[in-house]
Amino acid sequence: MSDSPSAPNARTQSAQNTAKVVVHFRPTGNAPILKQNFFKITSSYRFQTVIDFLRKQLNVQPATGEVLLLYVNSAFVPAPDEIVGNLHQCFHDAKGDLVINYATTAAWG
């Protein structure tokens, strides 16, 4: 995620928090597909960074009311202020990737 905005406190975080984790994006339903599905993201970032990044990648414009939903493991929508590293630590798959399913209409509950 080289073009993602930098977190304000990224520099002051410890080395552990500047570690990166792999995020695996999977489209659901009619959601557009990405050329590249795997991205590295700094673990201390908030989930909002992931939302903003994917929105940019898919060119989903909030102004026009386009919806983009991000689910972890097809199961739940994390709050935008949850820490990516926490989500990865608790919900990564067997390969060590945090799977994020995205949809342009409500998919699970």
Place this chain on the structure above:
Amino acid sequence: MADSDIVRRVWSGVLPLEIVIDLPRTVHSQQSGGRVDDTSEQNYSTATYLFAPRVSYLPLLIPTLRTRMKQLVDPHARDLAENLDPSTVWFEADGGVPLKWHYPIGLLHDIHTLHITPSTSRLSPPHLPWRLRMKLERYPVEKIVSLRSPLLNPVPATPPPNDGTPLKFEVFEEKMKKVAAVVQDAHVNLLKESDFLRNGSTKKTMTLSRAELGQLWTGLETHDFDLFWSIFTRLITPPSLSSHSLSSVSLATTSAPSSSALGSTTTTDQPAPSPNELSSPTDAPLSPTGAQDPSPRSLPLSPRWVPMRAYREGKPVAQDLVPPYSTAGEVSEETTLLKALSILLPDSSFITTTTTTTRSTSTPLRVLIHGSDVPLEAPVVWLGMNMTYADGFVHVVVRGA
């Protein structure tokens, strides 16, 4: 397993609040009367007092606060109350810190009064009522989640037009319904997250009917124990042995041989469930020992992981996989709160100092759940049954770490 008296007490916990309502002047500059213009540079405020359920959420207080505003003598305040848009309301702690509305009120209090140490405060425990400011404008979208469909359409809310005229007529009750739906949405997703940690899938939450979900929410909104817990208890009751790894269960029987109810003698030495199991929510197959056991209910129940989060001042929230039982070589025992904190806060110094019983006396360590000091020996399985918040998580606030 669950101690109904404790569960009820935790649920009943209320927090006395002093809420200072900031009444902006600018919106109603057309208000007649010279005094308004004289003080137009400065907002003015009025305080009100109420008891808030610790397990509830700040936006759910808005209808009550609006009623109080309407009772004020000042016609300007009544006017503001009449036209109040609840999605623009936010709350601030002392020091100008915006409060996250998706955190339970009690947790917010415990987090934001951490810095008040007995030496700097006249009163200990922290001064009550807890003083908050209610703000009606300049919603800090960069710092707290918007109350306008944050999860369904997570974009920064565009600020409302500030020309003092509502775009379209919509009664407060309708607007409040939408705000409550946003809070409920956030709550349900936290429930699903904790469900996934406990059970390896969100099946329990997803199979709730619309009516049951509605009852759960009404129970929270109205602070009705029976309404809420009759549904909630199903979500947090651990799966039986057959649905997941035997290891923790069999190890528990060896660690508690005195309990005659634990008739099984399974001592299989399987590895503890790994994080990878979470990716395949399908139930683990029964091991031969489990299949031979004719009475699964004779075995203790245990969640896969105990949903826990730890909070410290000035640090990001910590969340990790907390196993219900810990193994050290041959010996296995219930995971204690101390052990859980060492998993959640590996960089924390108090863990080592506490375990070597040479804890520094200069910074008193406090570990709070629901505002209560909890002994570090407390087993997390018990905490997960008895001291969870309404979102299914055990939120632990740590001071002195």
